[in-house]
Amino acid sequence: MSCRIVTIHTRHIRYLLIMMLAVSALAVITAAACASDRSEGAATLRVFAASSLTDVLTEVSEVFEAENEGVQIEMHFAGSSRLRAQLDEGAVADAFISADPRHIDAIAHLLVDSSITTVATNEMVVALSDSGRPIQSLEDLAKPGVKIVIALQDVPAGRYAHALIADMAQQQGFPAEFDDAVLGNIVSEETNVRAVLAKVQLGEADAGFVYQSDIRDTGLHSLIIPDQNPGDIAYVGALLRDSSHHDTAQAFLGFLVSEAGQRILISHGFLSAEAFSINAGVAMAATP
Amino acid sequence: MNRRTFPLGLPPGGIITLVYIAFIALPLIALFIRAISSYSLWDSLTSDITLTALRLSLITSLISMIIVVGAGIPIARYLSRRSGPFSRVIDVLIDVPLVLPPVVAGLAMLMAFGRMGILGDALDTAGIRLPFTTAAVILAQIFVSAPFFIRAAKLGFQAVPRELEEISQTLGISPWRTFWRIAVPLAWPSIVGGLALSWARAISEFGATIMFAGNLSGRTQTMPLAILSAMESDVGAALALAVILVAASLIVLFVLALAATRAAVPAGRLE
Amino acid sequence: MSARGWVRHRIGTFSLDVSWDVEPGSVTVLYGPSGAGKSLTLRAIAGLVHPDEGNIELDGAVVFDHEAGLWIPPHHRRVGLMPQEYGLFPHLTVAANIAYGVHNPDSQARATELTRTLDLQDLQNRRIWELSGGQRQRVALARALATQPRVLLLDEPFAALDSELRRAVRQEIRQVLTASRVPVILVTHDAEEALALADHVQIIDNGRIVAQGDPVTTLRQPAAPRIARLAGVENLLRMRVAGLQPEDGAMICETLDDSPLTLETPLAEAHEGDVVTIGIRSSDVILASSEPQGLSARNVFAGTVTTIEPRSPGHDVTVDCGGGLSLVSHVTRHAITQLGIREGAQMWAVVKASSCFLLSDE
Numbered sequence: 033m034s035c036r037i038v039t040i041h042t043r044h045i046r047y048l049l050i051m052m053l054a055v056s057a058l059a060v061i062t063a064a065a066c067a068s069d070r071s072e073g074a075a076t077l078r079v080f081a082a083s084s085l086t087d088v089l090t091e092v093s094e095v096f097e098a099e100n101e102g103v104q105i106e107m108h109f110a111g112s113s114r115l116r117a118q119l120d121e122g123a124v125a126d127a128f129i130s131a132d133p134r135h136i137d138a139i140a141h142l143l144v145d146s147s148i149t150t151v152a153t154n155e156m157v158v159a160l161s162d163s164g165r166p167i168q169s170l171e172d173l174a175k176p177g178v179k180i181v182i183a184l185q186d187v188p189a190g191r192y193a194h195a196l197i198a199d200m201a202q203q204q205g206f207p208a209e210f211d212d213a214v215l216g217n218i219v220s221e222e223t224n225v226r227a228v229l230a231k232v233q234l235g236e237a238d239a240g241f242v243y244q245s246d247i248r249d250t251g252l253h254s255l256i257i258p259d260q261n262p263g264d265i266a267y268v269g270a271l272l273r274d275s276s277h278h279d280t281a282q283a284f285l286g287f288l289v290s291e292a293g294q295r296i297l298i299s300h301g302f303l304s305a306e307a308f309s310i311n312a313g314v315a316m317a318a319t320p
Numbered sequence: 321m322n323r324r325t326f327p328l329g330l331p332p333g334g335i336i337t338l339v340y341i342a343f344i345a346l347p348l349i350a351l352f353i354r355a356i357s358s359y360s361l362w363d364s365l366t367s368d369i370t371l372t373a374l375r376l377s378l379i380t381s382l383i384s385m386i387i388v389v390g391a392g393i394p395i396a397r398y399l400s401r402r403s404g405p406f407s408r409v410i411d412v413l414i415d416v417p418l419v420l421p422p423v424v425a426g427l428a429m430l431m432a433f434g435r436m437g438i439l440g441d442a443l444d445t446a447g448i449r450l451p452f453t454t455a456a457v458i459l460a461q462i463f464v465s466a467p468f469f470i471r472a473a474k475l476g477f478q479a480v481p482r483e484l485e486e487i488s489q490t491l492g493i494s495p496w497r498t499f500w501r502i503a504v505p506l507a508w509p510s511i512v513g514g515l516a517l518s519w520a521r522a523i524s525e526f527g528a529t530i531m532f533a534g535n536l537s538g539r540t541q542t543m544p545l546a547i548l549s550a551m552e553s554d555v556g557a558a559l560a561l562a563v564i565l566v567a568a569s570l571i572v573l574f575v576l577a578l579a580a581t582r583a584a585v586p587a588g589r590l591e
Numbered sequence: 592m593s594a595r596g597w598v599r600h601r602i603g604t605f606s607l608d609v610s611w612d613v614e615p616g617s618v619t620v621l622y623g624p625s626g627a628g629k630s631l632t633l634r635a636i637a638g639l640v641h642p643d644e645g646n647i648e649l650d651g652a653v654v655f656d657h658e659a660g661l662w663i664p665p666h667h668r669r670v671g672l673m674p675q676e677y678g679l680f681p682h683l684t685v686a687a688n689i690a691y692g693v694h695n696p697d698s699q700a701r702a703t704e705l706t707r708t709l710d711l712q713d714l715q716n717r718r719i720w721e722l723s724g725g726q727r728q729r730v731a732l733a734r735a736l737a738t739q740p741r742v743l744l745l746d747e748p749f750a751a752l753d754s755e756l757r758r759a760v761r762q763e764i765r766q767v768l769t770a771s772r773v774p775v776i777l778v779t780h781d782a783e784e785a786l787a788l789a790d791h792v793q794i795i796d797n798g799r800i801v802a803q804g805d806p807v808t809t810l811r812q813p814a815a816p817r818i819a820r821l822a823g824v825e826n827l828l829r830m831r832v833a834g835l836q837p838e839d840g841a842m843i844c845e846t847l848d849d850s851p852l853t854l855e856t857p858l859a860e861a862h863e864g865d866v867v868t869i870g871i872r873s874s875d876v877i878l879a880s881s882e883p884q885g886l887s888a889r890n891v892f893a894g895t896v897t898t899i900e901p902r903s904p905g906h907d908v909t910v911d912c913g914g915g916l917s918l919v920s921h922v923t924r925h926a927i928t929q930l931g932i933r934e935g936a937q938m939w940a941v942v943k944a945s946s947c948f949l950l951s952d953e
Contacts, residue, residue, distance in 0.1 A: 113552040121555070163436055179452065181534070186553035219452035220534025221541075223548055231534070235436035236451045487678040489665040490637050491692030491738050498666075505682045 082131035132188030174213035189225035193241035248301035364560030373546035396473035426531025456533035476510025598645030620789035638665035671735030850914025875946035876920035
């Protein structure tokens with residue numbers, strides 16, 4: 033009888049030991065995975081950036097990595113508002129570059145105030161699909177049956193587009209109710225500007241409101257929207273307070289506004305940060 | 321020493337099951353807690369965007385399921401009675417949407433039914449434009465969800481002994497009525513189970529929809545699309561939408577589970 | 592009401608070529624080994640198989656005529672088919688099973704009557720899996736007869752029952768069948784069953800009818816070794832005719848290897864010196880543990896038990912009598928214990944001359 037109890041006891045212990053071993057092994061593996069994620073080499077920067085910056089920042093980060101040995105940059109592209117929401121929910125990053133100063137304002141408490149910098153500006157255009165019914169002018173956007181794709185009003189590209197449509201309706205030469213007609217022609221509100229471009233490229237939509245920088249390499253025709261305030265569309269970067277690589281991150285932002293950085297941005301169809309600095313009003317908005 | 325004793329009275333499989341349940345349940349519980357503690361939950365629940373998306377989701381998934389079941393039962397029945405290399409190829413083809421990433425499915429549908437697609441001109445001549453319409457939402461849902469139903473129903477029909485249907489015919493019942501009086505009741509649990517899986521897949525469909533149908537409130541913005549769109553502005557609204565989607569799914573799955581347990585024949589009794 | 596017809600049908604290398612003619616209220620047994628084409632014949636009559644050629648007539652109505660291009664589908668044939676495992680519908684109660692094909696007041700009345708006759712009243716609300724094998728069989732029979740079929744087709748109706756129950760229900764079923772005045776075609780591979788139920792036996796082998804006639808002649812003393820083997824005649828002895836005794840109606844046969852053993856059989860058309868095949872059913876061979884005295888039986892052989900193999904409802908005991916003569920005897924388990932039958936034991940095998948029958952060679 034006593035022998036039986038002892039046997040069960042040892043079994044018990046062995047069993048628990050195995051379970052504990054398994055659990056701790058799992059924990060170690062997970063921790064190792066996380067660690068390697070963050071601190072391999074001298075510095076791995078994680079940069080959250082608006083999706084319209086995808087091509088240009090990929091190039092910039094390659095140049096920056098080449099110039100700064102040991103630095104690795106991990107780019108994470110998405111709609112600015114989604115990035116902002118993710119940071120708000122505790123996502124870990126070193127720098128955030130938004131396509132809209134509002135999103136910088138919204139999470140100002142997470143950012144290093146002094147680091148907030150405008151890195152580029154942009155303008156909106158109407159991208160036209162190759163297949164689409166002939167759209168010759170902005171007025172044609174109001175024609176019945178035209179399929180227009182736009183970004184969600186909550187993402188910068190959507191907000192700018194909506195504002196521009198409203199502006200145009202006020203201008204002379206545009207038909208009455210121009211804005212209602214255009215809004216009525218919207219067939220889809222995409223969650224980011226790249227998806228808008230894709231729908232136009234696929235030929236499913238006739239026209240889409242995108243950034244000038246977006247259509248640079250696509251070969252798509254576009255309509256220029258006149259009378260945009262230079263600097264209305266500003267890309268603003270900032271450091272995260274919780275970043276463990278402040279210096280490197282600061283250097284990266286610095287590189288973006290340097291002559292070399294600006295040259296790359298301009299070559300991708302962006303406008304320089306200086307084009308914006310003339311317009312001080314919005315700069316104030318970016319630094320509360 | 322035939323009986324083994326385990327801590328908590330559970331064998332290793334039991335412990336791992338517990339851990340797994342916690343892994344699944346914890347995020348859902350967290351979702352509900354966050355949503356309930358959000359002061360604007362009620363406003364979000366009753367907002368236009370939410371109700372519009374919920375209505376669209378329910379209507380489109382209902383229509384999808386009617387089509388999936390209507391077409392899926394004859395297909396499943398046909399496949400359950402075939403064997404040989406040809407039908408094995410068909411089996412694999414039917415399962416393809418299961419392994420396809422939904423975004424790819426959406427893109428593929430654009431390539432076929434879009435304006436620039438293979439059938440684009442033909443559809444255009446017929447006055448049919450699918451992309452960015454509610455019909456496109458339904459097509460995307462059918463595309464991704466039908467395999468779940470067809471698979472399950474096929475297995476259900478295969479398990480019905482052919483002899484029973486033959487006997488029914490010798491008793492003077494036509495093949496058509498035999499199908500409804502013998503095959504369908506006996507395959508019922510599989511049919512309902514397949515419907516539940518299929519519906520769950522349709523209501524949660526996202527990737528193919530946003531590709532093929534776009535995202536426009538009231539026309540193509542279903543619940544999952546509304547959740548992602550809300551994430552761009554207001555996490556609270558996204559949470560409310562998510563809670564509604566989870567609750568609606570649980571209700572439907574529960575009702576279907578009830579329907580399945582009211583099976584004609586208990587498991588294992590169908591020899 | 593009668594059922595008659597013929598069919599030819601080919602599936603791969605197997606070809607079926609059978610005919611039948613069954614009187615109302617009589618039972619024709621299709622007897623043969625598995626794979627002989629018995630069930631296929633039933634399926635052809637029921638319309639579940641479309642034969643290559645043939646003509647099937649039920650109660651005067653033609654349901655299949657190859658030449659006329661006539662083929663009535665199963666649900667318009669009014670046949671009652673009862674398969675081996677009964678094919679009861681598991682999602683329905685007993686009552687719903689019986690009433691499944693009922694569609695007019697007449698057959699409704701018939702269903703009620705059958706429920707009573709087959710003693711199923713108390714089981715009406717049961718589900719099929721709650722029934723015993725015998726009860727299932729009765730439900731299946733009631734269901735088949737309730738639709739007032741023009742022919743009743745029973746495929747191995749007792750195979751799913753254990754042997755005790757089989758004997759018990761056989762008589763009951765026989766009565767129901769006779770009372771129903773329906774022509775019955777019953778398929779079995781059990782000779783005992785065929786003898787107990789058949790008015791007429793057709794032996795099928797490899798798709799052909801090799802013998803037919805009344806059950807006793809056809810099965811008890813089959814006319815050819817091949818049929819005998821089919822019909823379960825366990826002892827088939829090759830012997831030479833040594834002498835004819837017309838005055839006694841007897842014939843003496845000796846073994847082929849010239850041992851002194853001889854076997855006395857009824858006189859048959861044979862000549863001295865002919866090599867013949869003699870059949871003896873194992874149930875006709877008696878075993879004794881000591882040398883029997885004062886017997887009327889003509890053939891008594893001493894021998895050694897070589898094998899004992901169970902075969903329901905008893906055992907087959909093989910006794911080697913020397914001289915190339917081995918006899919198989921079917922005895923009960925009880926007899927085995929009482930006589931102390933075991934391998935190697937000394938035994939005497941006793942065979943009445945009249946139990947031996949000469950088989951014509953094919």
